Amino acid sequence: MASVTFKGVFPILVTPFDDHGNLDLESFDRTVRFMADVGVDGVTIIGVLGESNRMLDAEREQLIKTAVGAGGRIPVIVGTSYSGTRATLELSRVAESLGAAGVMVTPSRESVPNEDRIFEFFQQVAAGISIPIVVQDHPASTQVHMSVPLILRLIREIPLVACIKEEAVPTPPRITALLNGIGDRAVTILTGLGALYGAFDLARGAHGFMTGFAFPEVLLALVRSAQNKDFDTVHEIYHRYLPLIVYEQQPGVALRKEIFRLRGLIASSYVRHPGTNIDPTTAGHLKSLLQKMLPGVDITRPVEV
Amino acid sequence: MASVTFKGVFPILVTPFDDHGNLDLESFDRTVRFMADVGVDGVTIIGVLGESNRMLDAEREQLIKTAVGAGGRIPVIVGTSYSGTRATLELSRVAESLGAAGVMVTPSRESVPNEDRIFEFFQQVAAGISIPIVVQDHPASTQVHMSVPLILRLIREIPLVACIKEEAVPTPPRITALLNGIGDRAVTILTGLGALYGAFDLARGAHGFMTGFAFPEVLLALVRSAQNKDFDTVHEIYHRYLPLIVYEQQPGVALRKEIFRLRGLIASSYVRHPGTNIDPTTAGHLKSLLQKMLPGVDITRPVEV
């Protein structure tokens, strides 16, 4: 198992299906290898973007095995969130036993929201595994609003918590509040949300990205400049690609899958029901936008930024 | 596989665990056999009360096998709701292959609620199985509000839809509206909600109960009287047990499990996290209430009503 620092760029991968909705592990393998070639710091699989909530347990195992097998040099983080604590723990154990370098976990909405229950949830999961935990804070998908003091408590009291994937808007002041409170725990903050607030979040001190933007090359360039404290370049790169970032982060997995398809990584952009598949007009607009943003570039190969 | 009419009483069973949260299949087997002895028309497993959202797929299979094995004479209905359509279909297929007499399905809340998606969800599940479907209409747990016209469309266009488990409050006018719209389709309406509105719903024409009230003997007596059009007796029985019905249907699975335990059916009332376990004061009040409602009765045996 690869060790992992949770600094840099961790693309969240889509789960590829064929046109009948069956897992397409070949495409998945190809995608992971491509990411390794691009030079990312790890990949995250079976997240929201990976349609995790539409996946059977057996499929989860196949995806983990494929990613770990293909990842080789790079760590594989596995989304294991589930509506019950024990199931989350068991899925995390499976991930660990199959070679995952970490798990990404987000609490699910209980009928009676309760900060103590959320703490216990993470505590119980941590008690059963020995790989690091990425706490995902994404109320838009979970309907769970974690307060900054709660997240700091998770950091303080649960040693396996190694990273916060911060996606509660507005993210910039939240990142500042977290960094001010972390103290000397070696916990990192990664931003998500398709990199929508990338430059602003890096300026606040975020350590990188864990998100599904389909051009991780851009994110790598952003992080490199941020690590060099060259925030003018961060802004310049961010500004350059911002129309694509904005377009791509629109809700729905289909747009992202279509770009992965255009990049030659997956065979079909099929989304499982009740998700929406891409319509021809939108696919056409996306293609035009890509040509405008990356004129003459062969996007099936790593892009130079 | 037993055939099933969806008239009468179908207890929804709790999922028994030991005090560490492991499946207790022996208790489950005992519970199903007890229900068969009591004379219910079928049992429903892995519903909300069965903590379905805290269960791994492998555990679901074990529960189905146990219930079908123990049920013998009575049909077993399996809750197979899942957040994605394909997973719901696959879980339903598994249930069918293991001997389930029907599946109970409720739509999950999508980020963009849409009646057409809900229709397609049921349509696609129906297309892959050949056992009847119980449509559960329980917005309190699903946050999905199905309109009466949508439910009637499901009935009209999907032949496998055989029963509506109606739990959208207020239920009485809704049952009337559904019965008025069903036409000549042989679809039944069962009421749930712990039998809270039992007498009122039977008076509207409901065909019975699919719910977790821990004394199905009472529900059987209610249905028998309703079938004889003896609504004075329905009211009398309902009134007699109403404090217990009200107490038991309070939110949380723990109260029900504790009664199942007191009835000698399950070994522990343990609820999986983040559910709440029963506290001693509440357990004491429950015991007093049972003694007041059923003085001198041995509740470990079928109760005479």
Next chain:
Amino acid sequence: MASVTFKGVFPILVTPFDDHGNLDLESFDRTVRFMADVGVDGVTIIGVLGESNRMLDAEREQLIKTAVGAGGRIPVIVGTSYSGTRATLELSRVAESLGAAGVMVTPSRESVPNEDRIFEFFQQVAAGISIPIVVQDHPASTQVHMSVPLILRLIREIPLVACIKEEAVPTPPRITALLNGIGDRAVTILTGLGALYGAFDLARGAHGFMTGFAFPEVLLALVRSAQNKDFDTVHEIYHRYLPLIVYEQQPGVALRKEIFRLRGLIASSYVRHPGTNIDPTTAGHLKSLLQKMLPGVDITRPVEV
């Protein structure tokens, strides 16, 4: 202004309209006088049952004036919850200046739920008035889940908080938790929810009712017996009227208004859009139920329990 102890029975009143939706202040005056004659300890107006969220500010003022004028001997509590803190404060000031004995306030759901904001909300309202505050804890209507520690903090730090209207299910263990934490602050707990859990909540130590059940005579008898520690009688009365309690507390204001109409208090059971008016079948069933529960009783006069 009458002083108020928040022990006993405080009916929540419906807001009467004519058949065109205009305020019917004559009916409102009659209702308040009837409640005073029945011997309640106060009335609460412009709550959820009073369709508060469908009322213009000018209408609120008319209702307060009418109730205070009619109340005479009994205190009038005014619901003043609003989505912004300042508006809640201003409406509370208006209520105080017009002679209200207290205000009932519940926090509204913000896009980012936050316990500190809820605390500040109550703190700022309290800072601008000098009459006591009833904190309403009713997540079913507000979607706000207040933890027990938060409510205890409100009690501890805001002297004007005089009463908790506890309606977060399951209520019994919550009432125990609150009573254990109140310490020596003279704060009372009233139960609501149409008295659905009345006997159980009184057994836990609740000091009475603030709710809309249309026969406050029953609630007065329950409280009297509870104050005498005669819980057998509490249970007997509760059990006797429970079918009516269960029927009446179904969601929707129309049922309650229809009973108030049948009691001769209001001229019309009209509910403002988008609320649902009562349908003839339901009205017929309600009438039958009333006759069954109160055979031969003239419900237009105070009922003997």
Next chain:
Amino acid sequence: MASVTFKGVFPILVTPFDDHGNLDLESFDRTVRFMADVGVDGVTIIGVLGESNRMLDAEREQLIKTAVGAGGRIPVIVGTSYSGTRATLELSRVAESLGAAGVMVTPSRESVPNEDRIFEFFQQVAAGISIPIVVQDHPASTQVHMSVPLILRLIREIPLVACIKEEAVPTPPRITALLNGIGDRAVTILTGLGALYGAFDLARGAHGFMTGFAFPEVLLALVRSAQNKDFDTVHEIYHRYLPLIVYEQQPGVALRKEIFRLRGLIASSYVRHPGTNIDPTTAGHLKSLLQKMLPGVDITRPVEV
């Protein structure tokens, strides 16, 4: 009263307060006059951005009078959404009587979502006024998801419906679907969401903007180019200002108010509780961003784009 076409740019205005939360009508008057000078096609007041849900009725009237008085040459659209149908109607009547050129209305979330109730809501409001209605479709603030068929029904059956403010993401395919269904009704589509998807929505055929982006000069330039079918220039302008658009549309009113303050239009960026006021770090970052995006520009005067 000015007539209005609902094509072009309609800024949604913030409601200015002093540092104690009192209405600052002088700032409001100044803002409206500035917008008229800039050449916008109208202004919209008392929307979500205007903290409408924190406003008393008397304050609403003051704001309408001030805006209509200051607007002079330009139409004033008034947000009149309220949780009850009759209150929405009454607030709309008040707006009309005070000189509003139109009202902006969005349905509120009922406990039981129902498309027929939403239709009736708009129908009843329309029946009581004679100025045009802008239907706001913004699920993020209302939690109400209107289907495309429902919106088309509103357009088809309610002649006063003159404009759809489309803010249900992803907006581009929705705008296409609406335009395909409108037929020969002269209804326009305006995009909102702080112009986040401005270029993409104009490319789909949107007729302009009704949104709070604090530089309507940019939006006017975008619309002008779109009307000339010069979508390369649309893209160029959009791309140029996109970092500012992205930053400004983050949730919370405070950022927008701060820009209005920096533009010299309002005296204070104070937000009413429980809204969040701007913190110094964020204010500093905002100022840097403005200098980067508009170097050397005096933003207190209309900006040339």
